[in-house]
Amino acid sequence: MAYSDFSPETHVQEAQDGMGFKIWDESEWNGESDNTTICFVTVFFINDSEVTIEYDPYELISGADKTKFEEYLDRDGHIINLVDLTIGGVAAPERFEEGYYVIRVTYDDGTYGSGNEPYYDNAQAFLAKNRCMKRKMAVLLVWPLTEAGYRLNRDIFLQGLYLEVAENAVDLGKKVQFRTIMALVKAVFNNYEIEECW
């Protein structure tokens, strides 16, 4: 019997080093999570050319082993490391490229046909490298603040704000706006010659 009243929802948090992410469940299960026999995560990276790179499914339930799924159900979540992901059977890059991602979690209690299973898409900006570079900017500040210092101070503050805006754009599915904001963020980093973290 299919889920009676299932409202899936998943949260995602990228690791600071861009080498993985934490995923945890916020679904309304109506007490039926135990019925789940298949659950897997699919990562989609939509690059600036609108090309979608699909990672191979990552199983949260593998046969009778529900360990990962149970971690996912817990608020502490399950950590998916990039080294455990593949693209077309080939190992994924060492770190997530910065950009627009959709993390899809698909669920099945064994009653759905292939392609008809319920799923939840979480659009998510992966910006670990930009966040890291923003951390470095404050090191440029000096005391007392000069005219240039005031400008730098504001630029650092605004850089954090623009990164928030970029993340909000992805949350709302606005790809073009996301790229526009990120172009500005990149220009500011270039202006202050902030080195990339990796």
Next chain:
Amino acid sequence: MSLVIAQTEFDNIVLGIADHQVRLGIVTAALRRQGDPDAWRREEELMMLQNIIDSLRDYDVDADFLTDENIWYLHELATIVVENCPI
């Protein structure tokens, strides 16, 4: 190379800076309410402390992105800002 400092000690440093920022925020808010022309300067300093806190908050000391020198510089900078503010 990761930091020598322990995560707990590091987190306490960040909390200390945040505590200074709260006190500066109280002073700044009062100046702003009074229409004091000096309020904007305090607000810039408040922003500076926020930038420093944002650099350090939730940072994993096992990561390599900030050097020991970076950490201690930001700590010292925050201290100087606070010492020069009327709080």
